[in-house]
Amino acid sequence: MVKNALAAQLLKAGLVDNKKAKKLSKQAQHEQRTGQSNEADLKAKIAQDQQEKQARDQALDLEKKKALHEKELKAAIVQMINQHKIRETDGDSTYQFIDEDKIKKVYINQQIYNALVSGSLVIAKDKESYSFLPKALADRINEKMQGFIIVNNSEKNEAVTDEEDPYAAYVIPDDLMW
Structure with a gap:
């Protein structure tokens, strides 16, 4: 026993x-x-374990807070897009753009098309579809979180051209219709 x-x-x-x-x-x-005991060692080990657990708990709590903040921010951006999107866009003109390495085509009216080409409107991802937003709102959205604005023609990406390129002087316009 x-x-x-x-x-x-x-x-x-x-x-x-x-x-x-x-x-x-x-x-x-x-x-x-x-009278010998390892109580001091045990107490030190217990205190160290508690500190490690507390550090892990704080790290997990911080991750949860970041995830929650990001989720709230995404919801706020989606709400902004839904409130400010241009609703009357259907038309005969087509506008093609690239989204996630795929070419997408939308049918829009000529006024929206001209605004997109000039850069005063942008295309934003709205859940499964696309929305047309004013440039000022797009700038505010990009300040908060990247990834919602797909097409922004006001930002001209200056490509570095080769000096020997014989067609470097010929610029292809954005509003070229095929």
């Missing part, structure tokens, strides 16, 4: 055998008689 309650619990759980339990109980008795 094991005299130490801890050893009995370890035996019951199957973590140690009888030989190991006797050794633990003898060691505990020896520490009681001599």
Whole structure:
């Protein structure tokens, strides 16, 4: 029979055998008689474990807060897009643009087409469709979070041309109709 309650619990759980339990109980008795104990070491280890757990909990909490903030920001941007999008856009003109390495085509009226080409309107991703927004709103959205504005013709990307390119002097207009 094991005299130490801890050893009995370890035996019951199957973590140690009888030989190991006797050794633990003898060691505990020896520490009681001599006054030597590892209480200071145990307390230090417990305090260190608590600090590590607290640091992990704080890191997890910070990640959750960041995820929640990002989710709230996305919801606010989607709400801004829905409130300010131009609704009457159907027409006969086609406008093609690239979204996620795919060429997309939208049918719009000539007024919207001209505004897109000039840069006063932009195309934004609206869930599964596309919305047309004023340039000022697009700038505010880009300040908050990137990735919603797909086409912004007001930002002219100056491509570096090769000096030997014979067609460098010929600029292709954005509103070229095929």
